[in-house]
Amino acid sequence: MLKLINFVLFQVGWFACVLGAAWGIPWAGTGIAMAIVAVHLLLAGEPLAESKLLAIAAGIGLVFDSALATFGWVSYPSGVLLAGTAPHWILALWLLFATTLNVSLAWLKPKPLLCIVFGAFGGPLAYYGGARLGALTLVEPVSALTALAIGWAVITPFLAFLAGRHNGYLHLTDRAVLSEVNHV
Numbered sequence: 380m381l382k383l384i385n386f387v388l389f390q391v392g393w394f395a396c397v398l399g400a401a402w403g404i405p406w407a408g409t410g411i412a413m414a415i416v417a418v419h420l421l422l423a424g425e426p427l428a429e430s431k432l433l434a435i436a437a438g439i440g441l442v443f444d445s446a447l448a449t450f451g452w453v454s455y456p457s458g459v460l461l462a463g464t465a466p467h468w469i470l471a472l473w474l475l476f477a478t479t480l481n482v483s484l485a486w487l488k489p490k491p492l493l494c495i496v497f498g499a500f501g502g503p504l505a506y507y508g509g510a511r512l513g514a515l516t517l518v519e520p521v522s523a524l525t526a527l528a529i530g531w532a533v534i535t536p537f538l539a540f541l542a543g544r545h546n547g548y549l550h551l552t553d554r555a556v557l558s559e560v561n562h563v
Contacts, residue, residue: 381422385482388415392475393505396468401513405458405468412471419478420547429547433477436538440473441465443530452523453506454516468514480542481549487535488543494536502531 392412399408416433423429444465447453458466480488487494503524510517517523 382483382485385419385479388418389475389479389483391415393472396472396475397509397512397514400455400457400466400468400509400515403457405466409458409468409471412468412475416471416474416478419482423547424550425547427547428545428549429481432480432538432542432545432547433474435541435545436473436477436480437470439534439538440470443534444469444473447523447526450522450526452517452519452526454518455514456516457514477538477542480538481546484539485542485548488539491536491539494539495532498531498533498535499528502535503527 392408392415395411396405396408399405399411420426420429420433441464444453445463448455448459448465449463455466455469458468460467487497506515506517506527507524509515
């Protein structure tokens with residue numbers, strides 16, 4: 380049940396951030412995302428471990444998305460606090476994605492090749508969807524989508540690895556695994 384809730388909350392947060400940015404009210408999406416992140420941390424058995432993962436993901440997101448903007452491949456019409464950097468709502472999306480790594484996407488962690496494929500396709504699709512909804516512009520679509528595919532193909536397995544080291548939900552996943560083993 381926790382996995383389903385985590386997945387649904389991620390989707391709610393994603394749409395809130397993207398539509399908030401598209402409609403010119405990016406703080407609304409960021410606020411909703413931060414509430415979801417707060418709930419995620421409150422439910423974590425080890426919130427400090429989970430916080431470390433979220434902070435690392437946000438740092439990676441800041442660098443990666445700021446590079447996309449600096450190279451002129453992606454443009455963000457709202458939520459940019461400092462020219463040439465990623466908008467706050469994109470950083471909120473990185474935090475939201477990180478909340479899935481030890482819960483609804485935990486199955487992906489021991490599968491690095493699948494992480495690469497998941498990132499190479501999922502990352503660009505998310506940005507493409509955001510662009511179609513008006514939250515961002517793929518200024519140089521081929522370059523942007525290529526950079527996104529390569530970047531997410533590298534970042535996803537790296538974040539999955541870090542999620543294994545900073546797992547604030549280990550107590551819950553251990554119980555779930557033991558429960559599944561006992562029912563077999």
